[in-house]
Amino acid sequence: MAEERITDIGPPHYGQFLPPLIKENYGKWKYHEILEPGVLKHVSETGAELYSVRIASPRLVTTLFARDLCDLADKYCGGYLRFTSRHNAEFLVSDKAQLEPLKAELAKMGLPKGGTGHCVTSIVHTQGWVHCHTPAIDASGIVKSVMDDLFEYFGSHQLPAQVRIALACCLNMCGAVHCSDIAICGVHRTPPKVLHDRLRHVCEIPTTIAACPTGAIRPHPDKSLRSVIVNEERCMYCGNCYTMCPAMPCFDTEKGGVAILVGGKVSNSKHPPMFSRLAVPWIPNNPPRWPEVVGTIRRILTKYAEGANKWERIGEWIGRIGWEKFFEICDIPFTYQHIDDYKFQAYDTYRTSMHFKF
Amino acid sequence: MHKTPMLDHLESGPWPSFVKDLKRMAAQKSEVNDLLGQLERSYREKITHWKHGGIVGVLGYGSGIIGRYSDLPEEFPGLEHFHTMRINHPSAWFYSTQALRELCDIWDKHGSGVLNLHGSTGDIIFLGCRTEALEPCFADLTAKGWDIGGSGSAMRSPSCCVGPARCEWACYDTLEACYQVTQEFQFDLHRPSYPYKFKYKFSGCPNDCVAAVARADLSVIGVWKDDIRIDQSAVEAYAAGEIKPRGGGAHVDKLDIQADVVDLCPTHCMSWDGRKLTIDNKNCNHCMHCINLMPQALRPGTETGATILLGSHAPILEGAQMSWVIVPFMEMEPPFDEVKDLGYRITEWWAEHGKNRERVGELIMRLGMRAFLEAVELPPVPQSVIFPRSNPFFFWKQSDFDAEAKGRKYYTKEGFDVD
Numbered sequence: 001m002a003e004e005r006i007t008d009i010g011p012p013h014y015g016q017f018l019p020p021l022i023k024e025n026y027g028k029w030k031y032h033e034i035l036e037p038g039v040l041k042h043v044s045e046t047g048a049e050l051y052s053v054r055i056a057s058p059r060l061v062t063t064l065f066a067r068d069l070c071d072l073a074d075k076y077c078g079g080y081l082r083f084t085s086r087h088n089a090e091f092l093v094s095d096k097a098q099l100e101p102l103k104a105e106l107a108k109m110g111l112p113k114g115g116t117g118h119c120v121t122s123i124v125h126t127q128g129w130v131h132c133h134t135p136a137i138d139a140s141g142i143v144k145s146v147m148d149d150l151f152e153y154f155g156s157h158q159l160p161a162q163v164r165i166a167l168a169c170c171l172n173m174c175g176a177v178h179c180s181d182i183a184i185c186g187v188h189r190t191p192p193k194v195l196h197d198r199l200r201h202v203c204e205i206p207t208t209i210a211a212c213p214t215g216a217i218r219p220h221p222d223k224s225l226r227s228v229i230v231n232e233e234r235c236m237y238c239g240n241c242y243t244m245c246p247a248m249p250c251f252d253t254e255k256g257g258v259a260i261l262v263g264g265k266v267s268n269s270k271h272p273p274m275f276s277r278l279a280v281p282w283i284p285n286n287p288p289r290w291p292e293v294v295g296t297i298r299r300i301l302t303k304y305a306e307g308a309n310k311w312e313r314i315g316e317w318i319g320r321i322g323w324e325k326f327f328e329i330c331d332i333p334f335t336y337q338h339i340d341d342y343k344f345q346a347y348d349t350y351r352t353s354m355h356f357k358f
Numbered sequence: 359m360h361k362t363p364m365l366d367h368l369e370s371g372p373w374p375s376f377v378k379d380l381k382r383m384a385a386q387k388s389e390v391n392d393l394l395g396q397l398e399r400s401y402r403e404k405i406t407h408w409k410h411g412g413i414v415g416v417l418g419y420g421s422g423i424i425g426r427y428s429d430l431p432e433e434f435p436g437l438e439h440f441h442t443m444r445i446n447h448p449s450a451w452f453y454s455t456q457a458l459r460e461l462c463d464i465w466d467k468h469g470s471g472v473l474n475l476h477g478s479t480g481d482i483i484f485l486g487c488r489t490e491a492l493e494p495c496f497a498d499l500t501a502k503g504w505d506i507g508g509s510g511s512a513m514r515s516p517s518c519c520v521g522p523a524r525c526e527w528a529c530y531d532t533l534e535a536c537y538q539v540t541q542e543f544q545f546d547l548h549r550p551s552y553p554y555k556f557k558y559k560f561s562g563c564p565n566d567c568v569a570a571v572a573r574a575d576l577s578v579i580g581v582w583k584d585d586i587r588i589d590q591s592a593v594e595a596y597a598a599g600e601i602k603p604r605g606g607g608a609h610v611d612k613l614d615i616q617a618d619v620v621d622l623c624p625t626h627c628m629s630w631d632g633r634k635l636t637i638d639n640k641n642c643n644h645c646m647h648c649i650n651l652m653p654q655a656l657r658p659g660t661e662t663g664a665t666i667l668l669g670s671h672a673p674i675l676e677g678a679q680m681s682w683v684i685v686p687f688m689e690m691e692p693p694f695d696e697v698k699d700l701g702y703r704i705t706e707w708w709a710e711h712g713k714n715r716e717r718v719g720e721l722i723m724r725l726g727m728r729a730f731l732e733a734v735e736l737p738p739v740p741q742s743v744i745f746p747r748s749n750p751f752f753f754w755k756q757s758d759f760d761a762e763a764k765g766r767k768y769y770t771k772e773g774f775d776v777d
Contacts, residue, residue: 011448029522031605033602058375082450127474131442138397144368147373151371178678310609
C-alpha cells in the first residue's frame with residue numbers, strides 16, 4: 001500500500017522552537033533595556049534575564065549562511081535563534097557569560113550588530129532582478145548600496161527616532177512600502193506594448209480589460225486580431241495588465257527607475273500611522289551601486305537628522321515644518337507628478353487653508 | 359564561473375553581501391552560478407530576465423509554488439526552471455538549529471540552496487526548484503512537520519510579532535493566535551478560492567511591529583482597556599537620569615518628563631508635578647509613546663485584548679489603504695473562536711460579492727460600509743471613523759423605518775438588528 005501523503009498540516013508549533021528560558025518566562029516579561037546598539041536585555045517578573053543580539057542579514061541568503069547562523073546559535077545560545085519582521089537575525093542568549101564571546105565572533109565574521117532603537121534598521125525588500133518577472137529595478141543591490149552608505153546609522157542610536165526604509169521593485173509593492181519613513185519604489189514609465197500575435201493565445205481579453213484601474217484598455221477594433229489596444233495617455237504603468245496577460249510587457253531599459261516616497265509609519269506612537277508621500281518621482285536606474293538613489297536618501301536622512309526634534313519620525317518632522325519646507329530644505333524640485341490625481345484619495349491632499357509657508 | 363564584473367562591486371562594503379554569499383553557493387551548485395550570470399546580465403541591460411509566471415504546484419494544492427522560468431535558458435541552463443516555494447514559517451520566526459538545519463538539508467537536496475529569510479508576507483522562501491523536484495521536496499518537508507504557504511487568490515500565511523515570547527507589551531498571545539488561525543484556514547491557504555489574496559497579521563500592541571495596519575486585510579492589534587500601570591519610583595528614576603529613556607535606544611541620556619512625555623502626549627491626558635506622574639486613563643488613546651520612552655515605569659493595563667481592523671493593501675489597484683477599525687475590542691483567548699468566526703463571515707461576504715482581484719478593502723469602498731457591516735453582523739460604532747460624514751447624502755432603508763416605528767435607536771445593536 002502506498003504511503004499516505006501528508007498535507008494541510010500547517011507550520012510546526014512555535015513552542016518547540018522556544019529556548020527554555022523563554023518558555024519559562026512566556027508572558028511574564030517586565031521590561032527591556034537596549035544595552036548597546038544591537039543588544040537587548042529583557043527582564044522577567046521572575047528576575048530571569050534574556051539577552052538578544054540582533055544582526056544584519058541580506059535576506060537573500062543561502063543555506064551556507066543559515067548554517068553559519070546555526071553554528072553560532074549552537075555554540076552560544078543552546079541551539080535557538082529567531083528572525084525579526086525586518087529580516088534581521090537574533091541570537092537569544094540565556095547565559096550572560098556567552099554574550100561577549102558571541103559578539104567577538106560576530107565581529108570576526110563580519111556580521112554587524114545593530115538595528116535597535118533610533119537607528120536605520122535592515123531594509124524590508126522584495127526580489128528584484130534576481131527572481132521576479134515584473135521589476136523595474138533590482139532589490140538586493142540597491143539595499144546593499146544604501147545600507148553600505150548608511151552603515152553608521154545601523155549600529156548607533158544617533159537619529160531623532162527610528163527610521164524604517166523599505167524597497168519594492170515595482171508598483172505591485174510586494175514589499176508594501178507605502179507606510180515607511182523612506183520608501184524606495186521601482187517605477188516603469190512606458191505603457192505596455194501589446195503583442196497582438198501572442199495575446200490571443202495566452203490571455204483572456206475580458207480579465208485583461210478589467211485589470212486596468214484607469215480603464216485604458218479596450219478591445220481592438222479589428223476583431224480578427226482578437227486583441228486589445230491601450231489608450232496610452234491614461235496609462236500610469238502599474239503593470240497590472242501584464243500580471244493578467246503576459247503579452248503586454250511594459251519594461252524599458254532606460255525609462256524604468258526609482259521613485260522615493262517619505263514620511264510613512266505604522267506605529268501609533270504620538271501620531272497615527274501615516275502613508276509615505278512622493279518626494280522624488282524618478283531617479284535613473286544605475287547599477288551596480290545606484291549612486292543617485294543612495295545620495296538622495298542620504299540627503300533626506302541628513303536633513304531630517306539636523307532638523308527634527310527629538311522623538312520625531314520623518315513624517316512627523318515634515319508635518320511640523322510643512323512639505324513646502326521639506327522640498328526646499330532637501331533641494332528637491334516639486335513637479336506635476338507630486339500632485340495627486342488618482343481617484344478618491346486625491347482631493348484629501350489639496351490644501352484648503354491659509355496654513356502654509358513661503 | 360560566469361564573469362560578474364558589475365556584481366563584484368557589491369562584494370565590498372560593511373553591509374553583508376548577498377553576492378559573496380551567492381558566490382560561495384555557486385562553487386557547489388551550477389544553477390547558482392547561472393543565477394549570478396543572469397543577474398549580471400540584468401545589471402548590464404537594466405531589465406529582468408524572468409518570464410511571466412507559469413502554473414506549477416504540488417498535488418492537491420493550488421498555492422505556495424510560484425512558477426519561474428528564465429528567458430535565457432540556453433545561456434543559463436540551470437535557470438530553465440527556477441520556481442519559488444513558500445514554506446509557512448513558525449510563529450514569530452523562532453527556530454531551533456535542528457529544525458533550521460533540517461530545512462537547509464531538504465533545500466540543498468532538492469533545490470538551489472538559495473532562500474529568503476524571510477519573504478514579505480513572512481514565509482521562508484526557497485528560490486530555485488525544478489518542476490520535477492517540487493513533489494519530492496514537499497514530501498520531505500511534510501515528513502519533518504513543515505507545510506507550504508499561501509500564494510495567489512488564497513489565504514496567505516499569517517504572521518505575528520514576537521509577542522509574549524519576548525515582549526512586555528503584548529496584550530494577547532500573538533504567537534498562539536497566529537498558529538491557531540493558520541491551522542484553522544489550512545484549506546483556504548492551500549486552495550485559492552477567494553477573489554484575491556487575504557492576509558492576517560497579529561501585532562501585540564499599538565507599536566504594530568508586523569505592520570498589520572498597512573499590510574494585512576485583517577489586522578489584529580493588541581490593546582488594553584483599563585489603566586496604564588505606573589511605577590512612580592521608576593518615573594522618578596527616569597526624571598533623575600538614573601534610567602535612560604527608551605531602554606537606552608535613543609540619542610538622549612536623560613528624559614525630560616514634561617517636554618518629552620507629557621507635552622507630546624496626543625490627548626494631553628498626563629501631568630507631572632516633578633514628583634508624580636498622573637494619567638487620566640479615560641482619555642488615553644493608547645498611542646504607546648509614554649510607555650515606549652519609559653519601559654521600566656509604565657506598562658499597558660491588564661484588561662487586554664485586541665482591536666480588529668480591516669482592509670489594508672498596497673496601492674494596486676485603487677490606491678493604498680490602511681486598515682480601519684471594525685471591532686474596537688475583542689477578547690483574545692485560545693482557541694480564538696471569535697476572530698476565526700469573524701474571518702469566515704468576512705471572507706464569505708467578500709467571496710460572494712468581490713470582483714476578480716478586488717481586495718476586501720476595495721470591495722467595501724465599492725459597496726459601502728453599511729452593506730459590509732450588515733452582512734458580517736457588526737454594529738456601527740463611532741471608533742470606526744475619524745469623524746462622521748460632512749454631506750447630507752445618506753440613505754434610509756425600510757429596516758431603519760421599522761426600527762424607528764418600534765422605538766429603537768439606530769446606533770444600538772437592537773436598532774441594527776431588525777427583520
